[in-house]
Amino acid sequence: MGTGRPPAKRPPRPPLSAPLLLPLLCLLVTLLAPFARAAPSDETYEEDLQLTQLPDGKVLAEFRFLTRIGPAALAQVKENHYSLLPRAIGEIVQTFGVEELHLTFTRGIWNHQKWGYSPLSAATGVQLWTWFNVSSVDDQWKGLTHALSGLYCASLNQIDRSSTAEPMLSFRPEGDYEDDAAKDNLELRYGSLPHEAVCTENLTPWTKMLPCQTKAGIASLFNAYRLFDGHYHSMGTHIRPIAMNEGSARGMELLQTLSVVMNPLRLDNRKDWSLSTIFERKINSACAIAQKSDVTVTVSGHAGSSFNPAPLSTTTDKHGRMSAQYSLGSTPHELDVGVQWEDSAVDHHVNLTRSYIHVHRYQTGYGGERGGLAVDFHNRHPTADLQITYFETVPWYLKLYLHTLKAETTANASYEVVNDLYFQPAIDRGRPAVLEMALSLPANSMTTLHIDFDMAYIKYTEHPPDANRGFDIGAAVITFKPLDASPESSALQRIHTQTVLVSLPTPDFSMPYNVITLTCTLIALFFGSMFNMLTRRFVPVEAKL
Amino acid sequence: MSSKPKPPSLITTEFEQTRRRVTISVIAIFLLAAPVWWKTTEVYRAPLPVDDIRAWAKAESLHQTLAVKIDLYFNALPETKNAAHLASSVSSELATLYATAQDSKAETVPPEESENDVAGDVPVADPVINLFFDVRSGSSGEYSAADLSNGHYAVQTSCGVGSKVMIRVDAGRTVHVKLPDCTNDPFVTSVLTSTIAGLFADEQLSYRSMLKHTSLANTNTDWENMLTMKYARNYQVTFSLLNADPSHVRVGWDIRDAIKEYVTPFLNTLDDISGFSVHSQTQNYATLPITPQVVNKDGHDLHVISPDMLPQFINSAQWNLASVVTTAPPLNFILYIPSKAQSPLHVVKANGDIHAANAFLMPRWGGIAIANPPATDGVYHYTVDELVPFMEIFVSQLRDLLGVKRIKIPNANLLLPGAEIEYAESPTTGITQWEHDRLVRHRTIQNMRDAVQTLNSLATLIQKLESMVVLDVIQHQVLQALTHLRSAHSSLQTDSETPSNYTLASLHARRAITASESAFFDPTMVAMLYFPDEHKYAVYMPLFVPVSVPVIIAVIREVKRWKDERRVKKKKVPSGVALVHHAKSE
Known part of the structure; x- marks a missing residue:
């Protein structure tokens, strides 16, 4: 590009002779004219920003960028012609036979006790699960992780065979499929990187996938200094097949989400906030590509709050939360929505009715040889027993002993907690241990799972550069049906536990050289003395007294 | 408390022998162990045909004569004229023209020979690629496009048409020449020679600049190469x-x-x-x-x-x-x-x-x-x-x-004064057969040259890094590249009957470059992966230095003693005395 030579600027040499082509062209154009403008119409793009003030004064911002392409556009994509769908995404989906993909980059942990449940909550670090529609899944999975690694500047390529799991119970395809047989033919792979430090270098490529990037629309609020200053930050890329109309051919949906929890109290010392105080940005213009561009502000029905500027409409839901709707299309001027309060009181009370299940996972034991993993499941619901699925994947260097698995509950000793159990033992450097359980948690109880493990003494090259920090064990996934969901709905709620930091026996990394030096010295000493014994003559010296 | 000593001479002789045996056997073990150690610490290096690779880098290996077959067809040629005769005179004139070009070329070749180029770069002498024209008169009156292929062209000459020379270069592999008058043999020959020579002149020049490693390269074509x-x-x-x-x-x-x-x-x-x-x-x-x-x-x-x-x-x-x-x-x-x-x-x-x-x-x-x-x-x-x-x-x-180059006759108004030249455009594909053929030939030569250079760089790299592992797959790819280079070369070789087989040569040249590049860019062939030898010695040092010190001292002492003995023997002094004396001095 910048070769230092003058740029090539050449007159065009039309190699096509126009007179010959003209009649042919006219014919083609008249034939194609009706279709010409029809093509992009089955592509839609919508964006949506949901701002919620949580009871403890924090502000949750959830950005959703939804790109849907219909069957016609998908057919063009298969011929490598992209318009709304980013080419990088389309290429990955096609090259690796991906049917459904869920990739999240998360920093911090979603505090579901305080903040309730969110569909955008994800495991700390990087979490990736993918449904494939091809036969050679392991090769495709490897290629996929490498491609995503390059695309998002993350170390996803480190998700190798030894850290890839195939969950049986927790995950189901979420897209629209023709029938259940189509779902059953898919193969699932799951991998996570709990130690990945998510930062701007991951955000930048992620924003480049947005149709308006960060230049217009709600994405213009992305100020990396503030986004990564929050208590929780998670961005996701979700691809799934969808049916645009009932029974029609399948299109594709790309949902990019970003959720961030900010604390106006820390930033500004006040409960009042607006976009400009929490992001230091305002929304200057709507994204011209978006069909719909909405901003919603929600506060828990607390008296004394007012929305600023005045919203288009307000609604109140059954929990008493008040929402204000804004639309970017109808506001020609810059938008800086916010909430003002008459009192400055903050409610730090934990509302248990909305998050009745919560989970705490921790390591037990001491020393560098053995340990245990314990999980406390709390069901704070006063009356209902709850069914959950627990999914845990443990790296091979923690050798789980299934016979030590214990489930205890505070409710009733005879209660059958474990309904179903799937355990896959680990293979050294080959695959992780997978523990998946269907549990039923009795009402108003705490259930504890406990399993023992041995820590492996791994090769010194297998330690990460910061070996003494220890190894992160990825978050366990708890899946359940929300209590208020209708029986036939397939909506699932997921919560993720903390990651666990385990320190394995760590060698001194100058050890190999020390060992070589020490051994060599010993051998040299031995040899030297033996050689001297053989070659020197020891003559007694008469002591002169 | 001394016991009665044995005669000192006996002890010392016996002890001397033991000492000598021990020292010698330790040294012998060291010497025997050295090759074993050398062998066991060796890395796997599949043997590569380095001599073959180096041979390709010599200028002669890439010398090539590209044969082009041209059929002449005449319309309304006067009865008195013989088409075959015309063809042979065009042929000989073309040969003279391109031979002179070769001579002038030869002057620019630097005189020094650099066969033993240790650095492994391609020697500075440039290979010569020459076009050779085999011109014959067509067997029938009209050419058939199906007979023509890359390297086989037809020139259709119409006599007695129009008032001036008209040349039309078709999109296919043909040229139409319209001459007002065909009675003048030298005129007809010169028009045909200029046309054919002109059409290939740029190509001949481009080979020269491509294969030149000195800075004499024509800046204009070099500019074009940087664009491609x-x-x-x-x-x-x-x-x-x-x-x-x-x-x-x-x-x-x-x-x-x-x-x-x-x-x-x-x-x-x-x-x-x-x-x-x-x-x-x-x-x-x-x-x-x-x-x-x-x-x-x-x-x-x-x-x-x-x-x-x-x-x-x-x-x-x-x-x-x-x-x-x-x-x-x-x-x-x-x-x-x-x-x-x-x-x-x-x-x-x-x-x-x-x-x-x-x-x-x-x-x-x-x-x-x-x-x-x-x-x-x-x-x-x-x-x-x-x-x-x-x-x-x-x-x-x-x-x-x-790298598609437009076919045109350079200096047309000098070569063919007063002639009207028309170049046909390809209506649908955007490239004429002339251009396509030239591109195929050009890429073939270029790929062969690049494959040779890549193989040479690879050979140099492997020779320089003694500790680099050379896997069988690398050897396989190198052998494959060489085989394809040979096949490409032999497909371009020609006898008098057939033109060079450019399609086949291009295929082999392509495979040669692919194989050589995949060998060169193999992930195991990275110099950074290998320790310098100094690191190895640093690790062995704690063993070798303390072990060798007593041995070396023993050897020095032994040598000294041996010298003393000889000196004593020369003086004919009884050995026992000398040894006792020596033992005392110890």
């Missing part, structure tokens, strides 16, 4: 519609049909050289990294980009042009729609005139065309016929980037 993409088996061609401001106008295009109509036929003709995968994409909010200047022309404000700003035109940080799944070299073609604030946007020449096509080419990168759609707010859609001018630009840029 390096050869690759596959390219990824991406057409991007970049819209700077969709809030002003949203732009769509019928690129799929336009590509099908204009680009695919062109790329299909080249599929015997490289494969292409064609992509297109649309991106919005693609801002320029440069700010165009505003000039006022005829009362209108124009935004212009001067030639010195063009290298900065690409906003590589923000425009998503790279692919994440393929390593094929990309060729990017961009249709840029400027924002309202920067409209209309024009590329200007150095003198400030507006560039009519509003497009430019980035060497070895791709092409950019700027479109200024009518100033309407809302939606603008480029239909296929609106895209035609841009597709013409893109195809011509593709031709340049892929």
Whole structure:
């Protein structure tokens, strides 16, 4: 590009002779004219920003960028012609036979006790699960992780065979499929990187996938200094097949989400906030590509709050939360929505009715040889027993002993907690241990799972550069049906536990050289003395007294 | 408390012998162990035919005569003339012409021979590629296009037509020459010779500059080589519609049909050289990294980009042009729609005139065309016929980037004074057979040269790094590359009957370059992977130094003693005395 030579600027040499082509062209154009403008119409793009003030004064911002392409556009994509769908995404989906993909980059942990449940909550670090529609899944999975690694500047390529799991119970395809047989033919792979430090270098490529990037629309609020200053930050890329109309051919949906929890109290010392105080940005213009561009502000029905500027409409839901709707299309001027309060009181009370299940996972034991993993499941619901699925994947260097698995509950000793159990033992450097359980948690109880493990003494090259920090064990996934969901709905709620930091026996990394030096010295000493014994003559010296 | 000592001479002799035996056996063990140690610490290095590789680097190995067969057909040739005779005289004149070219070439070859080039670079002597013409008269009156192939052309001469010499170079492998009069033999011969020689003159020159390693290379053709993409088996061609401001106008295009109509036929003709995968994409909010200047022309404000700003035109940080799944070299073609604030946007020449096509080419990168759609707010859609001018630009840029050279007779007014020369365009594919054939021949020679250079660099690397592992797969690829080089070379060899088989040679040359590059770029062939030998010695040091010190001291002592003994023997002193004396001194 910048070769230092003058740029090539050449007159065009039309190699096509126009007179010959003209009649042919006219014919083609008249034939194609009706279709010409029809093509992009089955592509839609919508964006949506949901701002919620949580009871403890924090502000949750959830950005959703939804790109849907219909069957016609998908057919063009298969011929490598992209318009709304980013080419990088389309290429990955096609090259690796991906049917459904869920990739999240998360920093911090979603505090579901305080903040309730969110569909955008994800495991700390990087979490990736993918449904494939091809036969050679392991090769495709490897290629996929490498491609995503390059695309998002993350170390996803480190998700190798030894850290890839195939969950049986927790995950189901979420897209629209023709029938259940189509779902059953898919193969699932799951991998996570709990130690990945998510930062701007991951955000930048992620924003480049947005149709308006960060230049217009709600994405213009992305100020990396503030986004990564929050208590929780998670961005996701979700691809799934969808049916645009009932029974029609399948299109594709790309949902990019970003959720961030900010604390106006820390930033500004006040409960009042607006976009400009929490992001230091305002929304200057709507994204011209978006069909719909909405901003919603929600506060828990607390008296004394007012929305600023005045919203288009307000609604109140059954929990008493008040929402204000804004639309970017109808506001020609810059938008800086916010909430003002008459009192400055903050409610730090934990509302248990909305998050009745919560989970705490921790390591037990001491020393560098053995340990245990314990999980406390709390069901704070006063009356209902709850069914959950627990999914845990443990790296091979923690050798789980299934016979030590214990489930205890505070409710009733005879209660059958474990309904179903799937355990896959680990293979050294080959695959992780997978523990998946269907549990039923009795009402108003705490259930504890406990399993023992041995820590492996791994090769010194297998330690990460910061070996003494220890190894992160990825978050366990708890899946359940929300209590208020209708029986036939397939909506699932997921919560993720903390990651666990385990320190394995760590060698001194100058050890190999020390060992070589020490051994060599010993051998040299031995040899030297033996050689001297053989070659020197020891003559007694008469002591002169 | 001393016991009664034995006679000292006896003890010492016995002890001396033991000591000597021990010392010698330790040294013997060391010496025997050294090769074992050497052998066991050796890395696996598959043997490579280094001599073969080096032999290819010599200039003679690439000497080549490219045979071109030309059939002459005559219409209405006067009875008195003999077509075969004409053909043979054209043939001999061409031979003289190209032989002189070779002679003048020979002078530029530097005299020094550098056969034992240790560095492994290709010797400075240049190989010679010569075109050889085999001209015959056609067996029948008319040529048949099906008989012609790469390296086999027909010249159809019509006598007694028109008032001046007319030459038409067809899109196929034929030339039509119309002569007003065929009675003058030397005239006919000279016209035909000039035509044929002229058509191949540029090609002959390009081989010379390509194979020249000195700085004598013609700067003009060198410039063109810098523009052309390096050869690759596959390219990824991406057409991007970049819209700077969709809030002003949203732009769509019928690129799929336009590509099908204009680009695919062109790329299909080249599929015997490289494969292409064609992509297109649309991106919005693609801002320029440069700010165009505003000039006022005829009362209108124009935004212009001067030639010195063009290298900065690409906003590589923000425009998503790279692919994440393929390593094929990309060729990017961009249709840029400027924002309202920067409209209309024009590329200007150095003198400030507006560039009519509003497009430019980035060497070895791709092409950019700027479109200024009518100033309407809302939606603008480029239909296929609106895209035609841009597709013409893109195809011509593709031709340049892929190294398609236009066939023309240089210095036509000197060679063929008063003649009218017409070059036919290919109506659908954008490339004529002449151009295509020349490209095939050019890429064949180039690939052979590059394969030889790559293999030589590989051989040098392996010879330099003694501890580098050479796997069997590398050896296999190198052998394959050499086999294909030989096959390519022999396909180009010709006897008097058949022209060189360019199709086969091109295939082998392609395989040779692919095999040699995959060997060279193998992940195990990275110098950084291997420790320098010093590191190894640093690790062995704690063992070798303490072990060798007593041994060396023992050896020195032994040698000293032996010398003393000899000195004593010479003096004929009884050995016992000397030894006792020696033992005391210990």
